[in-house]
Amino acid sequence: MDVRQLEYFLAIVDRGGFHRAASALYVSQPSLSQAVRALERDLGAELFHRVGRRAVLTEAGRALIEPARAAVRSLGTARASVAAVRELREGRLDVASMPSQAVEPLTTLIRAFSGRYPGVTVAVKAVFTARDVIDAVRTGAVELGLLASAEPVPDREVTAHPLGEQRFVLVVPPGGPFAGRDSVACEELTGQRLIVGQPGTGMRAYVDALRDRGVDFTVAAETEHRVSLLPLVLAGVGLAVVTESWRETARHTGARVLDIEPATALHVALVSRRGGLSPAAAAFWSVAGEWERAEGAGRP
Structure with a gap:
């Protein structure tokens, strides 16, 4: 098993099939299928039921999703750590945001972050509820999440940084x-x-x-x-x-x-998984803290 196989597996899950995943990855569909079959042999279990052109997750496939995301995220963190040595001149940061908070404060936060680290791409995933944001962060689908909720976000599942109301x-x-x-x-x-x-x-x-x-x-x-x-x-x-x-x-x-x-x-918060952040996520977290302190100083 290697990380490339896990990336291929997740691409099929996220894109809903082999054809779309192959197009997104810029690889041939036979190469993608071969990599998945090799992964299935390593694991000793089928990951997909192949129904015509459709790929339906098996129970084993569903069980693999979260560990696969964690493994791919860990590799991303390692790569980002190397980029940190190069002062974050390149890289990618995945952020989930609810729609209204994607208007503000996310626009202002990305503008400040991109001004400091123009080589880092901020990829925003659209989600609709606070629960969706927490789940995306908790499972490793994204590193950071921006949400709004009627009550302050508890720290049971994620680490929360309040960003006002x-x-x-x-x-x-x-x-x-x-x-x-x-x-x-x-x-x-x-x-x-x-x-x-x-x-x-x-x-x-x-x-x-x-x-x-x-x-x-x-x-x-x-x-x-x-x-x-x-x-x-x-x-x-x-x-x-x-x-x-x-x-x-x-x-x-x-x-x-x-x-x-x-x-x-509504209470607005930036959330992350418990534990270490990649350099890009840590830098974005710092930008959010500076923004909130500046906003707090301007409030009556």
Whole structure:
């Protein structure tokens, strides 16, 4: 068994089949199949059921995923350690982020990080819930994760670095309701048409809690695609309750952003696996700490 075989195995898992994995790896499909068969011989078990062109994981295959990721990550850490000697002039850092936090603070963090280490690629994986972020970090699919949750992140499964809070705001189209206002009471959302996220997200949990309190609104649209929020608002489909990470972007499109009273916020945190970080991850962690200290100094 070698790391290359494990990388091939994970590529098939992540891409959903041999053909897509071979294309992503720039190898021939026969070469990929041969490497997987050699891995299966070494392990003494089939990893995939081959059904036509489909590759379905066996129970042994599912059991291999997490250790394989850990082994590949360890090799990546070793390679990154060598790159650290070269002052991080090259390398890759995998980060999982929830959609709203990918707007901010991730944009600012990547800008600061890339300014110092322009040769290191930051690869952002899109996930939708805090649980998804924690699982991606815990299993080694990524090194770092950026999430927001109603409660502070416990340190039972991952190491967390708090990055402040993001309150909920209301995005309204030009000429929409609440003209000339900077804020709106949550009860005033009664009778409004709202654009909401899918169940399991902080944004959805917040509006569901409003409904439980008697705020009777209509769900105009439910979307997993955060990029569709502002176009839907601007098209007059409805109003959107989002975190304030969207504030500047929304204003630049011409939408109005109102604070929702009373203020309710999500806790934002950068998380990592317990144990050592690769040099790139450690550098990004340091950048996040500097950003949070600067933000904290500017808060009242």
